[in-house]
Amino acid sequence: MSTSIIDTAAAVSPAPRPGAFGNATHLVCRECRATRPLGPHYACADCFGPLETGYDFPAVTRAEIEAGPKNIWRYQPLLPVPADITESRNMEPGFTRLLRADNLARELGLSRLWVKDDSGNPTHSFKDRVVAIALSAARELGMKVFACPSTGNLANAVAAAGARAGVRTVVLIPENLERPKILTTAVYGGTLVAVRGNYDDVNRLASEIAGEEEGWAFVNVNVRPYYAEGSKTLGFEVAEQLGWRLPRQVVVPVASGSQLTKVDKGFTELVRLGLVEESPYTMFGAQATGCSPVARAFKEGHDAVRPVRPDTIAKSLAIGNPADGPYVLDVARRTGGAVEDVTDDEVRDGIELLARTEGVFAETAGGVTVATLKKLIAGGRLDPDAETVVFNTGDGLKTLDAVADRVGPGSTIDPTYAAFASSVLGRPR
Amino acid sequence: MSVRVRIPTILRSYTDGESEVGASGATLAEVIDDLEARFPGVKGRILDEQGSIRRFVNVYVGNEDVRFQEALQTPTEDGAQVSVIPAVAGG
Incomplete structure (x- = not known):
C-alpha cells in the first residue's frame, strides 16, 4: 500500500510550446460555441457546456497515414498531440485487430x-488510446500529477502510462470495483485510492480535487477535451x-x-x-x-x-x-x-x-x-x-x-483412458 | 438557514476567488437567490433562461445530487454544504 504524500506545490508552466497540440488551435463549447485558448479547461465559462478541441487541419493523405507507426500516432495530424509524439515515452496503443x-x-x-x-x-481496453492523448496534454501543459476517477479500465491505463512515462499517478476508484481491476492497477505502483461510493461519487470528488489542486491533470476532467x-x-x-x-x-x-x-x-x-x-x-x-x-x-x-x-x-x-x-x-x-x-x-x-x-x-x-x-x-x-x-x-x-458460475469443466475424471472414453466420448464401460 | 456553498473554478471570478462562500435560504432556490444578491451574475451561470439548473451543472446538497431530490426546491438545512460542480467529467 502506498502511503506517499503527493507534492501539491507543482507549478503549471505558463504557455505551451509551439506545436504542443499539433493541428489543434482552440477549445470550443459544444453548447454555445464560445471559444477559448488551448489549456487545462474543460467546461465553458459561459454555460458550463463541454469544451472540445478545434483544429485547422492541413491536407492529409492515406499514404502519409499508412506510412506511420502501427499505433494511434499514425493519425497524429488529426489529434491534439505534437508532431514529435512518437519520441515521448508512452504506451503506443491502437491499431488493434x-x-x-x-x-x-x-x-x-x-x-x-x-x-x-x-x-x-x-492494458487491454480502449482506454489506452484516450490516456495516451491525455498524457501528452498533461506533459505539454507542464502538469505534474496524472490522475483519474475510474471504473477500472481507465485506472489500469493511467497507472501503466504514468509508470512508463515516469509521472506520478493518483487513481480514484469506487471501493466495490472488481478485484482484478484493482490488482491490475495497483501493480503499476502510484497512488490508488478506494472511495466509499459509486463511480458518480468518485467522479464528483475528482472534479472537486481538479478545481483545487494546481498542476493535476485529471485525464477525464480538466484535460478531457484532449483525452476524448x-x-x-x-x-x-x-x-x-x-x-x-x-x-x-x-x-x-x-x-x-x-x-x-x-x-x-x-x-x-x-x-x-x-x-x-x-x-x-x-x-x-x-x-x-x-x-x-x-x-x-x-x-x-x-x-x-x-x-x-x-x-x-x-x-x-x-x-x-x-x-x-x-x-x-x-x-x-x-x-x-x-x-x-x-x-x-x-x-x-x-x-x-x-x-x-x-x-x-x-x-x-x-x-x-x-x-x-x-x-x-x-x-x-x-x-x-x-x-x-x-x-x-x-x-x-x-x-x-x-x-x-456459468462455465467450467464439463466433467472431472480419473487419469485413465477408460474414464475419458466413458465420461467424454460417451462410450459404455 | 445558513449554508456553505462550494464554488467551482469557473465561477470564482464572481466570488473574488473564494472557493467556498456562506449563503442563506431554506431551499436551494433561496440559496441561489441569496448568492445572486451578493455576487450578481452567478445565478445566470447556474440556471438557464427557463430558471432550471443548466444541463451541464451538477448541484449537490450534502452528498445528494438534487436531481434525485426536489431539484431547486430541495431543502437546505442549517449547516448544509451545497456544491456546484461542472457535469462534464468522467468516462
Whole structure:
C-alpha cells in the first residue's frame, strides 16, 4: 500500500510550446460555441457546456497515414498531440485487430459483421488510446500529477502510462470495483485510492480535487477535451481497416457516451479531409439495463438525460450521470440509430456468445454490445443485410466473475483412458 | 438557514476567488437567490433562461445530487454544504 504524500506545490508552466497540440488551435463549447485558448479547461465559462478541441487541419493523405507507426500516432495530424509524439515515452496503443466475425454473423443472421477488438491494447481496453492523448496534454501543459476517477479500465491505463512515462499517478476508484481491476492497477505502483461510493461519487470528488489542486491533470476532467479525442482513433482505424471506407452500421457501448460521439466525429473528419467517401452510417449505443439513462432518454424521446443510480455487472459502463449522454442522443437520432439496453443475464449470454463463436473473450461491456446487437436485430432496428461493426472495448479476464458460475469443466475424471472414453466420448464401460 | 456553498473554478471570478462562500435560504432556490444578491451574475451561470439548473451543472446538497431530490426546491438545512460542480467529467 502506498502511503506517499503527493507534492501539491507543482507549478503549471505558463504557455505551451509551439506545436504542443499539433493541428489543434482552440477549445470550443459544444453548447454555445464560445471559444477559448488551448489549456487545462474543460467546461465553458459561459454555460458550463463541454469544451472540445478545434483544429485547422492541413491536407492529409492515406499514404502519409499508412506510412506511420502501427499505433494511434499514425493519425497524429488529426489529434491534439505534437508532431514529435512518437519520441515521448508512452504506451503506443491502437491499431488493434478488426476481426471478420462470420460465425457470429451466421448465428445472428447478419450478412457481414466485424468485431473491433480493442482488448488488444497494452492494458487491454480502449482506454489506452484516450490516456495516451491525455498524457501528452498533461506533459505539454507542464502538469505534474496524472490522475483519474475510474471504473477500472481507465485506472489500469493511467497507472501503466504514468509508470512508463515516469509521472506520478493518483487513481480514484469506487471501493466495490472488481478485484482484478484493482490488482491490475495497483501493480503499476502510484497512488490508488478506494472511495466509499459509486463511480458518480468518485467522479464528483475528482472534479472537486481538479478545481483545487494546481498542476493535476485529471485525464477525464480538466484535460478531457484532449483525452476524448483519443476515441476518434477507433473510428479512423475501422475505416482504414475496411479499406478506407465507412461501415454502414456501428454498435458502440455507452458509459459517459464520449466514445460513441468521438467515433462519429472521427468518421466526419475522415469525410471532411477526403480520406473516405461520404456514405451514410447508423450508430447504435449499447447500455446495461441496470444503468441505462441514455437508452431510457432515447426511448422516451427526451433531449436531456436523467441521472440514475447504477446497478449492473457491467461496471465499466456504470456511469449514472453520463456527461456526453445528450450528444449520444443527438448522434443516434441524426444517423437513424438507437440506444438500447440489455439485462445482466443478456450481458452474460453476450460474453459467452462472442467467445463461443469467435474466440474473443470480452469484458462485460463487450457482452453489452453483443447482446444489444442481438436485440437490435430481433427488434428489426438493425439491418441484417448491411455491414456492421461491433466494438469490444475490454478484456474478459478483468471481469471473470461475470461468467464464473456459468462455465467450467464439463466433467472431472480419473487419469485413465477408460474414464475419458466413458465420461467424454460417451462410450459404455 | 445558513449554508456553505462550494464554488467551482469557473465561477470564482464572481466570488473574488473564494472557493467556498456562506449563503442563506431554506431551499436551494433561496440559496441561489441569496448568492445572486451578493455576487450578481452567478445565478445566470447556474440556471438557464427557463430558471432550471443548466444541463451541464451538477448541484449537490450534502452528498445528494438534487436531481434525485426536489431539484431547486430541495431543502437546505442549517449547516448544509451545497456544491456546484461542472457535469462534464468522467468516462
